[in-house]
Structure formats: structure tokens, C-alpha cells
Amino acid sequence: MSGSNVASRLWDRIRRRDDFEPDLGWVLDDSRRKWMAEHTSGVTKPDPALVIKNLRRTFGGLTAVDVDHLEIQRGVITALIGPNGAGKTTLFNLLTGFDRPDSGSVLFDGRDIERMRSHVRARKGLVRTFQLTKALTKLSVLENMKLGARGQVGEGFARSLVPPLWRAQERAIEERAMELLERFSLAHMASEYAGTLSGGQRKLLEMARALMSRPAVVMLDEPVAGVNPALTQSLLEHVRELPIEGMTVIFVEHDMDVVWDISDWVVVMAEGKVIAEGLAEDIGKNQAVIDAYLGSGDDNNGEAP
Amino acid sequence: MALAAIDWGFILIQTVETSLGLEAAVYALAAVGLNVHFGYAGLLNFGQVGFVAMGAYGMGLSVTLWNLNPFLALVVGMGFAAAFALILGVPTLRLRGDYLAIVTIAAAEIVRLLARSTTLGEITRGAEGLHGFIGPFRELNPFDPGAEYGIGPVQFGGNQFFAIVVGWALTAVALVVIRQLMRSPWGRVVKAIREDEDAARALGKNAYWYKLQALILGGVIGGLAGMVQALGKATIQPDSFVPAYTFFFWTVLILGGVGRIWSPVVGAMIFWAMLTFFQGTLTAMVNEGLIPTALMDTSQVSQIRFMLVGVGLALLMVFRPQGIFGSREEMMLDVR
Numbered sequence: 001m002s003g004s005n006v007a008s009r010l011w012d013r014i015r016r017r018d019d020f021e022p023d024l025g026w027v028l029d030d031s032r033r034k035w036m037a038e039h040t041s042g043v044t045k046p047d048p049a050l051v052i053k054n055l056r057r058t059f060g061g062l063t064a065v066d067v068d069h070l071e072i073q074r075g076v077i078t079a080l081i082g083p084n085g086a087g088k089t090t091l092f093n094l095l096t097g098f099d100r101p102d103s104g105s106v107l108f109d110g111r112d113i114e115r116m117r118s119h120v121r122a123r124k125g126l127v128r129t130f131q132l133t134k135a136l137t138k139l140s141v142l143e144n145m146k147l148g149a150r151g152q153v154g155e156g157f158a159r160s161l162v163p164p165l166w167r168a169q170e171r172a173i174e175e176r177a178m179e180l181l182e183r184f185s186l187a188h189m190a191s192e193y194a195g196t197l198s199g200g201q202r203k204l205l206e207m208a209r210a211l212m213s214r215p216a217v218v219m220l221d222e223p224v225a226g227v228n229p230a231l232t233q234s235l236l237e238h239v240r241e242l243p244i245e246g247m248t249v250i251f252v253e254h255d256m257d258v259v260w261d262i263s264d265w266v267v268v269m270a271e272g273k274v275i276a277e278g279l280a281e282d283i284g285k286n287q288a289v290i291d292a293y294l295g296s297g298d299d300n301n302g303e304a305p
Numbered sequence: 306m307a308l309a310a311i312d313w314g315f316i317l318i319q320t321v322e323t324s325l326g327l328e329a330a331v332y333a334l335a336a337v338g339l340n341v342h343f344g345y346a347g348l349l350n351f352g353q354v355g356f357v358a359m360g361a362y363g364m365g366l367s368v369t370l371w372n373l374n375p376f377l378a379l380v381v382g383m384g385f386a387a388a389f390a391l392i393l394g395v396p397t398l399r400l401r402g403d404y405l406a407i408v409t410i411a412a413a414e415i416v417r418l419l420a421r422s423t424t425l426g427e428i429t430r431g432a433e434g435l436h437g438f439i440g441p442f443r444e445l446n447p448f449d450p451g452a453e454y455g456i457g458p459v460q461f462g463g464n465q466f467f468a469i470v471v472g473w474a475l476t477a478v479a480l481v482v483i484r485q486l487m488r489s490p491w492g493r494v495v496k497a498i499r500e501d502e503d504a505a506r507a508l509g510k511n512a513y514w515y516k517l518q519a520l521i522l523g524g525v526i527g528g529l530a531g532m533v534q535a536l537g538k539a540t541i542q543p544d545s546f547v548p549a550y551t552f553f554f555w556t557v558l559i560l561g562g563v564g565r566i567w568s569p570v571v572g573a574m575i576f577w578a579m580l581t582f583f584q585g586t587l588t589a590m591v592n593e594g595l596i597p598t599a600l601m602d603t604s605q606v607s608q609i610r611f612m613l614v615g616v617g618l619a620l621l622m623v624f625r626p627q628g629i630f631g632s633r634e635e636m637m638l639d640v641r
Contacts, residue, residue: 096507122509134504136497137638146490147497148508154490155510157518161485170490195638213509 043277048107049074049217049248050095055104057090057272064090065101066272072217077239077249079259079280082269088252089131091269092221096128097121108217123150125216129223131252135202137195141186144194144205145177146170148212177212184208185234200227204235211242218242220251224258236262310593316585318458324578327465327537330472331357332576334530335550336557336569337479341523344564345487347499348520349406352393353527353554355413358546359385360528361535362420362429368438370428375441379532386528389416390521398516405520414548421543434542442536443467468537475529476570484566486522495519556618562628571629579617583610 048071057065065087072078080088093099095106097118105114113121122128136144152173153159154166181187184204189197197205203223210218223239224232240262242249253259259266259280266283268276276283323329335357342348363385367378393412397404419425421432429435448454448463448470455461461469486492494515497505502512535541557576561568587606590596601609621628627636 098503098506117511119506119509119511122507127509128507130503130507134501134507136500136504138500138635139493139496143493143496147493147505147510150509152490155494157486157491160489160491161482163485163489166490193635193638209508 043071045071045073047074048072049109050250051107051110052091052095053105053107055091055094055101055106057087057094057099057101063272065094067091067104067274070267070274070277072248072250073265074248075243075246076264077243077251077262078265078267079263080250080252080267080269081254081256081259082275085271086269087272088269089221090272092128092219092250092252096126096219098128122213122215125213126219127210127213127215127217128219129203129206129210129221131221131225133199133202133206135194135197135205137193139194140191141181141194141197141205142174142177142190144209145181145212146173148209149173149176150213173212180208180211184238200231203227204231207235207238215247217248217250220249222252222254224253224255232258308593308595311586311589314458316582316589319585320578320582322459322461323581324574325459325469326461326577327469327472327534329573329577330469330476331530331534331537332554332557333476333570333573334472334479334533335527335554336561336573337476337483338523338526338530339554339558340564340569341483341519341526343558344568345483345492345499346495346516346519346523347402348398348516348523349402350409350520350523351406351551352409352411352413352548353523354546354548354550355409355416356386356389356524356527357531357534357550358413358416358420358543359389359531360525361531361541361546362435363528364532365435365438365535365541366428368441369435375445378438378441382528382532383525386524386531387521390524391517394517394520398513398520410548410551413546413551417543417546420546429543432543434540436540438535438541439539464539465537468533471536472533475533479526479529480566480570487566491515556614559628560618560621562631565628565630568628568630575629576614579614580610583613 050070050072052067052070052072054069055065055067056063080091082088090099094101097113097116097120101114105112107113108121108124108126113124113126116124136147139147152166153169154163159165178187178190181190184207186197186201186204186208189201194202194205203226207218207220207223210220220239224235227235236258239249239251243264251263263280266278266280267274268283335353338356339350339353342350342353360382363382364378367373367381368375371381373381389412393405393408397408420429422429423431425431443450443464446464446467448467450463452463453460454463454466487496494505494510495518497508497510498512498515505515506512531541531546534545553576557572558569559572560575561570561572584606587596587601587609588603591598591601591603591606625631625633627633
């Protein structure tokens with residue numbers, strides 16, 4: 001554990017604390033305070049969309065994810081923060097079925113989805129984007145969008161050979177795709193190859209594509225990394241609108257301004273564990289988190305890219 | 306001038322003949338299947354000749370072993386190719402793409418070696434090859450075996466012409482089906498998997514299942530190629546399914562341009578036109594003394610023509626890497 005590592009500094013600080021609980025402003029009431037004192041993190045939520053129980057994933061000797069209990073509240077924006085290597089992306093992979101845990105379980109709408117494969121989870125409404133954007137470069141932007149729609153009749157082999165079966169649905173999908181592209185200012189690129197988009201536009205496309213399926217939970221892995229400031233603002237506005245449309249949003253982000261700006265709830269991870277969670281404004285005031293992870297605003301802001 | 310002594314007319318007629326003939330049709334079909342695999346679904350199949358062999362033996366054995374009628378034999382041949390696709394695809398398609406490549410190249414050799422083995426000799430007639438299945442097919446031949454068919458100087462015998470017509474007709478059907486598939490949402494998913502499998506899975510598509518479907522489709526089309534070959538040659542020789550043929554199919558596909566509807570057809574025609582033209586020209590040049598026998602004799606021509614095709618392919622890769630029909634714009638997206 002290197003001393004300069006912000007993760008270990010934060011973790012050390014919290015471990016050394018005999019009674020760290022009063023200091024952390026994220027405990028919401030007495031009953032939760034009591035629960036938290038026992039569990040470090042894992043606040044129960046009124047109506048969780050996702051519940052993570054004892055989820056563990058190790059790579060050789062390294063424990064990438066070790067989350068005892070975490071609930072993701074439905075209809076709010078939850079930010080997942082923590083230094084590089086904290087296990088955020090691994091947790092994303094475990095939640096979406098792109099990786100398998102060693103033990104533990106994930107409940108989605110109260111149902112254990114552990115045995116579901118990734119595409120089945122996506123069909124159930126758990127849709128993600130990737131840290132390294134996956135624009136399907138040799139498909140047009142519009143084709144990319146249409147791919148996102150769920151329950152397409154024409155995706156069956158035999159039915160695809162009978163266009164009358166799916167033409168009407170295809171038109172409806174195209175309409176919705178154009179609507180979303182309009183909202184994401186990509187409509188003018190609709191017929192271009194996705195490979196011709198800039199990095200920022202690809203981020204927009206990937207998010208818009210994920211929304212095509214009208215997901216219940218949208219998981220965005222660093223949605224604004226590499227996106228220019230103007231585009232970032234419009235992207236964030238889109239994210240902010242998602243809960244209004246009934247979606248639950250989880251996102252990983254390193255840019256703290258973005259985190260404070262749009263998230264309702266913040267979960268802090270380090271070394272695979274959830275070390276703190278709370279309302280964005282409380283976590284923002286939390287001295288431990290600020291000192292150790294967020295920096296004091298000078299040279300130690302956030303972390304190296 | 307010795308060049309004038311060469312019978313260019315004859316060489317030209319032969320060139321046109323082979324570029325429309327049985328071999329070109331067989332290669333076109335096999336490459337159409339390969340195009341489904343690699344061009345649309347991104348599957349690396351280095352054993353297409355195995356599918357061709359399965360189709361041929363499936364059809365042949367249907368007649369020699371089970372006395373099935375020709376149409377059922379066709380279905381059985383397709384079934385053999387589909388079964389081969391399942392055997393290859395089920396264990397490997399969940400893994401990274403390279404595993405399929407390794408398994409296909411080995412499996413195609415297993416098919417050939419099994420077919421020529423003495424163990425299966427009773428059934429497949431070993432290295433001698435399978436004969437005696439052609440009768441029922443010949444009965445369906447609407448052309449007169451004694452007559453010649455064709456346009457002008459390009460003429461084929463009736464039996465040969467039947468196989469050629471069947472071959473190009475099957476190619477046309479395959480192209481129509483593939484075109485329809487690739488314009489449908491099914492094709493969109495398959496192409497998305499080629500671009501990025503994880504992205505497709507994250508959008509709820511069962512990548513494994515689609516890859517398996519594509520492997521079966523392209524494999525069955527490869528099987529049709531084998532059946533056309535058997536139909537034209539009236540015999541199925543295990544050693545006509547050596548690994549080199551898979552790479553000729555790849556050459557055909559790359560010549561035409563990967564992932565385009567017409568490329569396997571035009572690629573196959575050009576491939577065979579080139580081979581025949583070089584064969585005729587080089588032979589004539591040696592005979593006329595234009596190429597000294599110290600450099601090359603007529604018996605070496607058939608090897609050297611492949612070298613020239615190789616040079617042609619290399620030049621194509623330098624000046625037109627996307628192939629004849631490929632889109633340069635699309636190709637350049639990869640390097641962005």
C-alpha cells in the first residue's frame with residue numbers, strides 16, 4: 001500500500017478511526033446510524049431498484065470488489081466514486097453480468113439475477129454503457145440507435161426474411177431513434193458511419209442508444225470522460241432528465257464537479273469496498289472524503305487521469 | 306513476332322469458360338458462405354472446405370447408402386453442413402474469436418482424413434472417392450448430355466451445363482436470402498456483433514446465438530458448394546478438400562471485397578479467369594520459346610500461375626486494400 005495512494009490514505013484514515021460514524025455526515029437518521037455503525041455502509045433505501053449482498057470478486061490475490069451491502073434507490077441518480085482501482089467498473093461488470101462474482105448476489109426489483117446472462121439482464125431493463133466507448137463504427141448512427149430497441153420482431157432469423165412482419169415496428173423504432181438523436185444533437189449525423197463521430201459524440205450516441213430500450217436502470221461508466229465542456233453540459237442535462245422519466249441512474253465519474261452537479265446520492269468506493277455513502281451534499285461536506293480522496297482544491301484535485 | 310504466334314483467341318475462350326464454369330460457381334458459393342461468416346458476422350472460419358466436404362458427402366451418401374431421392378439428398382447435405390457448424394460453434398463461440406479459427410482449421414482436416422480413412426472405407430470409399438450417386442441427379446437433367454450448350458465459342462457439355470446452371474442458381478438464391486437478411490434487424494444485430502460483441506450484449510442481444518446462426522448459415526452455403534462440385538464431377542474425392550482450398554475461398558472473398566453482396570461472385574470469376582489466363586499464356590510462351598525452358602517448362606506453369614495470383618493479390622492489398630467492391634471509407638474507419 002503506497003503512502004501516496006489516495007485510496008489507501010482514505011482507507012487508512014477510516015480504519016484508524018475508532019468511532020468514525022458521527023463524523024461522517026451521511027448517516028441519515030438514528031436507525032440508519034445504528035445500522036451504519038455495524039456495517040460501515042449499506043444504508044437501507046425506501047425502494048431499492050438494486051440490492052447487492054455480500055458481493056465478492058477476486059482476481060488472483062487481489063480483491064477487486066467486496067461489497068457487503070449496497071442498495072440503489074429507484075428513480076434517483078447515484079454516483080459511484082473512488083480512485084482508480086477502487087472496483088467501480090468491476091462492480092458495474094458484476095451488476096450487468098459481464099463478469100461473475102466469486103460469491104454474493106444481486107437483486108433487481110427484488111429478484112435474484114445472479115444466474116441471468118448479460119443480454120438477459122439488459123432485456124430486463126438493466127442497461128449499461130462502457131468506459132471505453134463502444135460505437136459500432138461500421139454501422140450508421142441511426143442503425144446504432146435502432147439496435148438499442150428491445151423486442152424487435154425482425155431480429156428472429158425466419159421472421160427477418162418476411163419484412164411485412166417487422167416493417168411497421170421498424171418505422172416506429174426509427175421515429176423514436178430520430179427523436180432521441182434530435183435530443184442529443186446527433187440528428188444531422190444519422191446516416192453517417194458511427195466511426196466518423198468524435199469521441200464526445202460517441203459518448204452521446206452510446207447513451208442515446210442505451211435509452212432506446214427504455215431501460216429501468218441506466219448504468220453510465222464515465223459518461224463525460226473526454227467530452228468537451230459544452231457537450232458535457234448538454235449530456236448532463238440529459239442525465240438529469242432520466243429520473244423524471246422514471247429511470248434509475250448509476251454512474252461512475254471522476255470529475256467531482258459533475259458528481260456534485262447531478263447526483264442525488266453518492267457511493268464512495270476504495271479497494272473494492274463501499275467506504276461511505278450519503279446524500280451528495282453530505283458527502284461533499286465529509287471531511288474524510290474531501291481530505292483523502294477529493295483533495296483540498298489545489299494540486300490534489302481528484303486524481304490523475 | 307512470336308507473340309503473334311500465340312493463339313490468343315483460344316486462351317480468351319478458355320478464360321471466359323472457366324470464369325463462368327463449374328469451378329467458379331463452386332468457389333463463388335463457398336466464398337458467399339465465408340462472406341456470411343467473416344464479412345457480416347466477423348467469424349474467423351479457416352475451415353470452410355470442411356463444410357464443402359460435409360455437404361458433398363452428405364449428398365453423396367444419401368444416395369449410395371440410403372437411396373434417397375435427389376431433393377432429400379440436398380436436404381441431408383445441408384444437414385451435414387449444419388451439424389458440422391453446431392459441432393464447431395457450440396463449444397467455441399462463447400470464447401474469443403481466435404478459438405473458432407483454430408478449431409475450424411483442424412476440424413476441416415479431420416473431415417478429410419476421416420473420409421479417406423480405411424475405417425470409414427466401407428462407407429466413404431476411402432481415398433478412391435465416392436462414386437455411383439450421380440444417376441438420380443442425371444435423371445433430373447433437362448439438358449441433352451450429348452449436346453453442347455453455351456454462347457458462341459463458349460460451350461459446355463449437357464451434364465456439365467446442368468451442374469453449372471444449378472451452381473449459379475443456388476448462388477443467386479443465396480445472394481437474395483443474404484441480401485434480405487442483411488437489410489433486416491437480424492442483419493443489424495449480426496453486424497453489430499462483428500463490430501463489438503459486448504456492446505451488442507449490453508443492448509440485450511444474445512451474441513452467442515446469433516454467431517451460431519451465422520456459422521450455420523454460411524456453413525450450409527459452403528455445403529451447397531460441395532454438392533454442386535459433386536454434381537459436376539460425378540465423384541467425391543476426399544483429397545479435393547485439402548486446406549489450401551479454404552484459402553482459395555479467402556482469396557476469392559478478399560479479391561471481391563469483404564462484406565459486400567457481389568464480391569464472392571465477382572471474386573470467384575476473376576480468380577478463375579486469372580488462373581486460366583496465366584496457364585494459357587505461360588504455356589504458349591514456353592512453347593513459342595518466349596520463355597527459355599531453363600527458366601520454366603510447361604509442367605511448372607500450373608504452380609507458377611498461383612504465384613502470379615498471389616502477386617496480384619499482394620498488389621491489390623497495396624493499391625486497393627478494400628477489394629474490388631469494398632468501401633475505402635468504411636475500411637478507413639478502423640484506423641481512426
